[in-house]
Amino acid sequence: MKSTSEGKADISYESVGKFEETRFEKIHNKIFKNASEASLIVAREIAQLIVSKQAENKDCILGLATGSSPIKVYEELVRMHKEDGLSFRNVITFNLDEYYPMKKENHHSYHHFMHEHLFNHIDIKPENINIPDGTILIDALKQYCIDYENKIINAGGLDFQLLGIGRTGHVGFNEPGSHINSGTRIITLDYITRVDASSDFNGIENVPKRAITMGVSTILKSKRIVLMAWGQNKADVIKRTVQGDISPEIPATFLQNHDNTTFVLDQSAASELTRFKTPWLVQDCNWTLELKCKAIVWLCLKTNRSILKLTDRDYNNNGMSDLLALEGSAYDLNINMFNVLQHTITGWPGGKPNTDDSNRPERANPAKKRIILFSPHPDDDVISMGGTFSKLIRQGHDIHVVYQTSGNIAVTDEEALKFAEVCNDFVENDATKIDFQSVIDFLNNKSENQMDSLEVRKLKGLIRRRESYAAVRYIGLNESNIHFLDMPFYETGLIKKNPIHADDIAIVKEIIEKIKPHQVFAAGDLADPHGTHEVCLNAIFAAMGALKPESFMKDCWLWLYRGAWHEWEIHEIDMAVPLSPEEVMLKRHAILYHQSQKDRVMFQGNDSREFWVRAEDRNKHTAKLYDDLGLAEYEAIEAFKRFDY
Incomplete structure (x- = not known):
């Protein structure tokens, strides 16, 4: 792909399908087999933009995201710097957001994240790195956010904005209710956002309730936007964003107004899009056995009928007339699919001995199997x-x-401390090779962000x-x-x-x-x-x-x-x-x-x-x-x- 200085991508995320396949979709998207493959493509677009700007002797202004989605992109950019000579000397970055309050040295901070995954490994000038400061006093925050906006404007605006998406539909930390004209500001985090972050913070009670974020308007002014989403957990919000109406309840839908946005998805994140979930509604299908099963199960649930009660009209009225024509009649189709599903059921997961296994999911022989359950x-x-x-x-x-x-x-x-105290009361130290008093002392005095000692990890594993x-x-x-x-x-x-x-x-x-x-x-x-x-x-x-x-x-x-x-x-x-x-x-x-x-x-x-x-x-x-x-x-x-x- 090529990126011009105006930010328009000559997209090699080639078209994903015919118009009829994507007619429900309002944002251009490209589906990849997995996140690793997709991340390489995104990293290459960013690299080509940097190089094209260098050729014009211009700065490259990047808006960057945190979270799990962009990690592999950053890994590839680091690799290209170290192995291919990609320089970041002309790059100026602006991060989307930061928790508030949050110290830079806290390993939960996005300042720490960006340096760990990218900035510490490339030749970017420190003065060209801009990340919202989670330590600004609350009384100074309004002016700080105005200054952050002005700094982006004075740099020439964002050439490229990298985004992830939350289950609430937030981009940056623009939670439901955010206005299309919103700028950089402090915001209260949605409960769902805090739940999703709770595993990183060892509990929701430790997740900050507020954050500083670029606004929707700031993001939409970017010349080029790429949003990445991986995994089944993002499938529902991706469907609502790509196929739904524009609404502040799903802030990511505002991206439908941007004329140079691409969503880069893995197959799981795209799985709820109509062309994947129910492809028979938008195109002629190659009716594999699995697709027949998927469609007929969907039809049963939609019509509230069991398989053997489906009629020709049910098929014809729900976009499956070509399957019906292929099979000849609903009766034959229903019987065949009923048998397919019936044959998946077995009370003998290791195979039933001395039986015909031609229609069973597992082999009859050997009758007694060696099995690993990982x-x-x-x-x-x-x-x-x-x-x-x-x-x-x-x-x-x-x-x-x-x-x-x-x-x-x-x-x-707390659980480890309970066990340590019990062990300390009843067990000699040399019998277990764990100094339980040291474990008790460590846990009672453990500070925020402190890694568990080897003794504590040993106890928790035990x-x-x-x-x-x-x-x-x-x-x-x-x-x-x-x-x-x-x-x-x-x-x-x-x-x-x-x-x-x-x-x-x-x-x-x-x-x-x-x-x-x-x-x-x-x-x-x-x-x-x-x-x-x-x-x-x-x-x-x-x-x-x-x-x-x-x-x-x-x-x-x-x-x-x-x-x-x-x-x-x-x-x-x-x-x-x-x-x-x-x-x-x-x-x-x-x-x-x-x-x-x-x-x-x-x-x-x-x-x-x-x-x-x-x-x-x-x-x-x-x-x-x-x-x-x-x-x-x-x-x-x-x-x-x-x-x-």
């Missing part, structure tokens, strides 16, 4: 598939649960480990089949984790080689607030990919579970495991053994329910959907998708 955190196993876990044990399979991280960061200081032992003992697994990997990427002592490393992959690869499984279950739910699930899953993908030539891997199937954050949609499910009321209760009690995660969930994301409640509600909701479609009625269902690695 759990990113020490409770994901029981939260997401506790019922299936217990069935596999009862049905005689050799199942090994493998906890990939210690989970120590999710134990509150708490999670012992809770895991108790939970799986309750389900019925022998302790010799429990493994703790303590993957190195996680052990930073901070909420922020390290990138995946070869050592992480090697540890996962070693346990797979040791067990030689016929089945691997892994967390396919990538919506956890800090990305631990994604890193753990990528390590499994890499390890299994490296092992693929091995003979034992030819008989190994990979099943992905969800449940803690989002559940698979019906059309995505390859195996649905029904749970009895007794199994639902068993699963609940197993989850409750993770006592440190009860009542006060540190990283609950945008769902305020405790994990046992969300898991139970989602399992029951899946069962109800199957019932509504006309299939058997169950108390609850755990769902899995097979992945071809």
Whole structure:
């Protein structure tokens, strides 16, 4: 792509589809497979703009964002500086926002974020860095904000503005109710915004209630705007922003008025757009089996009919006449899809011995399978598939649960202090290799932003480990089949984790080689607030990919579970495991053994329910959907998708 000095991009985010596919969309957008691929493209546009400005001997004025969305963009810009010689000597930056009050040295500050991820690694002049100051006295704030606006104007205006988007639809910290003519100002943060930030601050009570932000008007004056959004959590607000009416209740919709804006999205963030959610309403479709299933499930829910009761008129009146013509009649189509969904249901997740398995999700042989259940955190196993876990044990399979991280960061200081005080009363120090009095002293005197000591992290990890032992003992697994990997990427002592490393992959690869499984279950739910699930899953993908030539891997199937954050949609499910009321209760009690995660969930994301409640509600909701479609009625269902690695 090319960027001219006037800021108009000769966009190589090439058109995403024909007009009829995007006719509901009011903002140009480009969809990428993942955030990494998309971030490279955005970084290249910024780099080309910088270079073109250098050629004209002009400054390049960038508006920059914080949060998780732009991190990979900044990583690529740093790489281009170090490896390709990209200079930032002509760059002047203005950040969108900052919490208020907030000291610059606080690791939650956006001043700290920007220097950590970008400014400390490039040759930008310090005097060219502008970030709202969270320490300005309240009486001086109004004039400070006016001066910030004037500084942008005097620099020549923003050539390029990088944006993320919050679940409230905020850009910068322009929360619902912000006016299109608003300028830089102090604002009160929406409760949802504070909830979303709470995991970074170890609790919503620690999240500032106010912030300084550029205004909507300031942003709209930018010559070029790119907004990035990743993940399922952003899908709803992206749909409302791209397809909805302009409204101050969704401040990002004001971007519909800007003639040089592109939304850069991954597939999950774009998933609620009409052309992805219900493509049969906007275009002719290539009717794959999965798309047929998706469409017919949608049609059943829309018409409030079960599959076998759908009529020709239902199909014709809801944009699916071409599918009906292809299949011949609603009767044949309904029967075929009913059978497809019926065949996903099994009470034998490891395969039912001595049966015809041609229409079953798992193989009958070998009758007794070696199984690895990977759990990113020490409770994901029981939260997401506790019922299936217990069935596999009862049905005689050799199942090994493998906890990939210690989970120590999710134990509150208060919980750790309680355990330390108990241990200090009853246990000699040399027996446990933890100096509990030092732990007590540390926690009682811990300051804001202070990293946990090694002793504290060891204790918190031990708490999670012992809770895991108790939970799986309750389900019925022998302790010799429990493994703790303590993957190195996680052990930073901070909420922020390290990138995946070869050592992480090697540890996962070693346990797979040791067990030689016929089945691997892994967390396919990538919506956890800090990305631990994604890193753990990528390590499994890499390890299994490296092992693929091995003979034992030819008989190994990979099943992905969800449940803690989002559940698979019906059309995505390859195996649905029904749970009895007794199994639902068993699963609940197993989850409750993770006592440190009860009542006060540190990283609950945008769902305020405790994990046992969300898991139970989602399992029951899946069962109800199957019932509504006309299939058997169950108390609850755990769902899995097979992945071809």
